[in-house]
Amino acid sequence: MEYLLTQEQRMMKEMVAQFAREHIAPVARNNQKEGRFPSEIITRAAELGLMGIAYPAEYGGAGMDFISYMLAVAEISRYCASTGVIVSAHSSLAVDPIYRFGTEEQKKSYMPDLCSGKKMGCFCLTESAAGSDAGATKTTATLVGDRWVINGSKQFITNGNEADIAIVFASTNPPAKTKGITAFIIERSRPGYTIGKIEHKLGIKSSSTTEIRFEECTVPASHVLGELNRGFKVAMLTLDGGRLGIAAQALGIARASIEDAVKYAKERKQFDRPIADFEAIQWMLADMHTRYESAWLLTYRASLMKDRNIPYSAEAATAKLAASEAAMFCASKAIQIHGGYGYTEEFDVERYYRDAKITEIYEGTSEIMRLVIAANLLK
Ligand code: CAA
Secondary structure (H helix, E strand, O other): OHHHOOHHHHHHHHHHHHHHHHHHHHHHHHHHHHOOOOHHHHHHHHHOOOOOOOOOHHHOOOOOOHHHHHHHHHHHHHHOHHHHHHHHHHHHHHHHHHHHHOOHHHHHHHHHHHHOOOOOEEEEOOEOOEOOOHHHOOOEEEEEOOEEEEEEEEEEEEOOOOOOEEEEEEEOOHHHHHHHEEEEEEEOOOOOEEEEEEOOOOOOOOOOEEEEEEEEEEEEHHHEEOOOOEHHHHHHHHHHHHHHHHHHHHHHHHHHHHHHHHHHHHHOEEOOEEHHHOHHHHHHHHHHHHHHHHHHHHHHHHHHHHHOOOOOHHHHHHHHHHHHHHHHHHHHHHHHHHHHHHHOOOOOHHHHHHHHHHHOOOOOOHHHHHHHHHHHHHO
């Protein structure tokens, strides 16, 4: 599908593919076994401009488009889905809302350090009782004099352990529910900002997922991101783009599964023949390829719409749903093709399977994606 890409996008894809093959592939398996955050890789990715791909140079970004960003996340995730989500959560969920909803002053003060990778970002929406029902946030922000005082606890925060800057959603008018939520930019250095429980997960083990607590955490009024009480829209519009980052991550996992399965099917012999000679294997590979290509096209379409400023919420949900299901399907079939070996840590396919699962959950579960798609059909 290279012919759908511009020359600039193809160059970006090839540059990131080479970086991922040379620097990520050799360490990905061990990093995830040890649950080690890939700091050296993120430093190197930042040097290549990968922490702010789709943002203008005047704010420290690489000045490229969203499709280039989507391609980069997929190439990184081909070798390490943890690194893929570190880059994606940072860019889509922290840099993007500042770029889209921030004042000129906010963009100038936060974006250069985030885009250069000098600082990491995270997105604090989810709470223990506000997962799919994101509007049920219990974290509050109260205006005391000219400062906002934040109290509450956020959960399952990607990059929570490393982030220097958090986009935080808090209720500024609890009875108004989704119409009473405001977004804030909060630095980790603020008193009252603490990192809580660090989660031990099934997959994406090299990325951190933590609780972040706010206890009497005070910020000036200039830290409000977007309009007062319009934060739920900031969250939803941000998540539209974030979902494409996750779709790209899922595409990387699906492609890894297909490539490893093809290689193994050609090498592994049973009944005196490579197992690739058997129709049972060929059909699995064909089904994997079909789901991957369909999901790729859906993700490309929604990314193109984003680049062209065409509303794309339902298309992003469709792409994420298709890509995450393709990743699960491909990883599962890749294990099946590897047989008993696929169930061991000797091969990467078991990691792909564990990593694939989260793509059906975070940044909106597959059930929420179906809800968004159906609502768009029925409106
Ligand atoms: N774009 C713009 N506006 C949107 C929107 C979108 N995509 N989706 C909803 N809205 C607007 C609605 O139009 C409505 O606006 P008005 O008040 O002006 O009418 C408002 O938001 C409220 O919408 P709903 O009544 O539909 O809200 P709801 O409470 O029923 O929730 C939902 C809708 C789609 C289920 C939403 O809650 C949702 O997306 N839930 C999933 C949350 C999620 O994805 N969480 C992931 C957290 S991030 C993460 O995973 C961590 C990480 O670090 C990776």
